[in-house]
Amino acid sequence: MQTINYPIYGEKLLVSQxxxxxxxxxxxxPGFNKTTAVLGVNYGSIDRSFQLGNQTIIQPAGIxxxxxxxxxxxxxxxxxxxxxxxxxxxxxxxxxxxxxYLFxxxxxxxxxxxxxxxFVQTPYFTAAKVEREKGIIDQEINMYQNNPDNQAYFKTVNALYPASPLSSDIAGTISTVNQIRLKDIELAYQTFYRPDNxxxxxxxxxxxxxxxxxxxxNQQAKSWGSQPSVSRQLDLSQDQPENRHFVNMTVSRPKTMIGIRGNDSVPTGRLGLKYEIALSLMFDLFFSENADEYDKLYHDEIIDDSFSWEFENERGFHFALLGGxxxxxxxxxxxxxxxIEQIPExxxxxxxxxxxxxxEQLGNYIQMMDSQEAISSQFDGFLGSPLTIYDEVAILNELTFQDVVQITQSFLNKASFQEVIIGNTKSRG
Structure with missing residues (x-):
């Protein structure tokens, strides 16, 4: 096993392939009584179009x-x-x-x-069980569709990335779920649920x-057959003109969200994490409770405690959402x-x-180091080299003010926007 030491924190990560x-x-x-394990598969909702050998595969949303x-x-x-x-x-x-998958x-x-x-590496699929599951997932989708926060999130992402796998809810729709067949499930499993993924x-x-x-x-007792090479296909080239989208739902107060699509190039690995941390700091500078801009919006009763922002930097795309x-x-x-328009200056x-x-962010990280859930959720093993919460702290420590200025300008100068309002569109204020 390779050992990666974090001497400042008295921690180590042992790595073996x-x-x-x-x-x-x-x-x-050693000082903990609980143990947590997470088995991750490098496969998500956007991976439904791929090249398998010389064959192009397109699978239903939600698979x-x-x-x-x-x-x-x-x-x-x-x-x-x-x-x-x-x-x-x-x-x-x-x-x-x-x-x-975790416990x-x-x-x-x-x-x-x-x-x-x-259970993850020993599948059991039948046509009858696949058909039965559709009813269960249909209920889940209906629940999501009746959740205003969920709708605000996915309607905004949909508007940012139209006509792409990102435009669909992670669970898909009732229509796409009903298109899923046993052979689709078996192919998805055989393609992506492999130890090397x-x-x-x-x-x-x-x-x-x-x-x-x-x-x-455990692994030596299992075998996996060979398969053709796999190449994922994610087309995000389409970017629609800025628009304000209204969704009628029964809510006590309107929910409003602004989506910012990043169209600049983001590096992978450690540099990608630096990019993500820098933008997180930038959003805090303007939209955390300590920011002057937040304070003015709050006291003008434009926002309240429901207001929040998030930034997602994933494989092949990145975006920010601000809403409440x-x-x-x-x-x-x-x-x-x-x-936002004034932020670059x-x-x-x-x-x-x-x-x-x-x-303040360093303090938050130090606090998270005592939480196994936080340690596990911050870990990413699919970026070439493992990145832990301790690597995030090191990157944050090294981050300069000029880094934040440059990365902010790179993100916002090429960004595109979409806006979503959930509520009674006839009573907009």
């Missing part, structure tokens, strides 16, 4: 999420019940680019680890060598858009605020 290609990352935490559901449904048992019997808490989720436990760690590896991250009370031996033995509840959606949009005068905001 097994013969079948599975990347294993183990971060021992990655559908496959996640099906992994828990075995021939004569339910995987959640296995975890429950050992006292472990388990879960799974699908994002635009990844699918993650945490204070006991029977080896047994739970074997359950995790076996997975990573296993473990943190907690573990013996690294003993744990790696368990994993190696407001009684004055048109003014909300106009005021925030005015601030005003940010140059925020050096003092930058130093303070940087210290």
């Amino acid at each position: 097994l013969n079948n290609g599975l990347m294993v990352y183990i971060q021992p935490k 990655a999420h559908f496959l996640e559901h099906k992994m828990f449904d075995k021939k004569d048992y339910d995987v959640f019940e296995l975890f429950n019997q050992t006292g472990a808490a388990s879960n799974a989720y699908t994002s635009f680019t990844n699918t993650n 945490s436990t204070t006991e029977a760690f080896k047994e739970n680890l074997m359950i995790l590896l076996d 997975m990573s296993l991250f473990i943190t907690g009370k573990v013996d690294p060598q003993e744990t790696l031996d368990w994993i190696s033995e 509840d407001t009684d004055h959606p048109d003014e909300f949009i106009n005021r925030i858009r005015t601030i 005003i940010v140059k005068r925020k050096s003092t605020d930058f130093a303070l905001q940087k210290k």
Whole structure:
């Protein structure tokens, strides 16, 4: 095993690639009683168009999420019940680019680890079970469609990336889910659920060598056939003119969201993480509760405590969203858009605020280091070299004010915008 040391924090990450290609990352935490494991698959909702050998494959929207559901449904048992019997808490989720399966436990760690590896790597699909699952997912989609926050998010992303896999909800639509067949599920699994397209991250009370031996033995007992080369296809070239979109829903107050699509080039790996951290700092400089701009919007009753922002930097795309509840959606949009348009110039005068905001972010990171959930969620094993929460702190420490200014200008000078209002469009303020 390779050891990556983080001496400042007294931490280490042990890394090993097994013969079948599975990347294993183990971060021992001797003072902890709980152990958490995350088995990640480098496959998400946008990966439904790909080249398999000389064949072009286009699959229905929502298939990655559908496959996640099906992994828990075995021939004569339910995987959640296995975890429950050992006292472990388990879960799974699908994002635009990844699918993650995880558990945490204070006991029977080896047994739970074997359950995790076996249920993800031993599929059981039948046509009858696929058809039955459609009704379950249809209910989930209906629930999402009746959730104003969910609709605000996906309507905005849809507007930013029209006619692309990003324009669909991660779960798909009832129509696309009903198009999924057994052969689609089997092909998606065979193509992407391979050890060389997975990573296993473990943190907690573990013996690294003993744990790696368990994993190696488990993997040696399994075999995967060869397959043609896979090339993912993601066309995001279409960018529609800026528009304001209205969605009628029954809400107590309108929900308003501004989407900012990044059209500049973003590096991968450590430099990509630097880009992400720099923009996070920039948004905090203008839209955190400590910012003058936020304070003015708040006291003018344009925003309230529901206001938030987020920045997503994923494989092949990046965007920012700013939104919240407001009684004055048109003014909300106009005021925030005015601030954003001025940011490339005003940010140059925020050096003092930058130093303070940087210290606050460092404090947040230090606090997260005591949380296994935070450590696990911050880890990324699909960027060529593993990036941990400790790497994020190192990048933040090295980040200069000029870095933030340059990256901010790169992002905003080429960005495009979309706006979404959820509510009664006849009573806009």
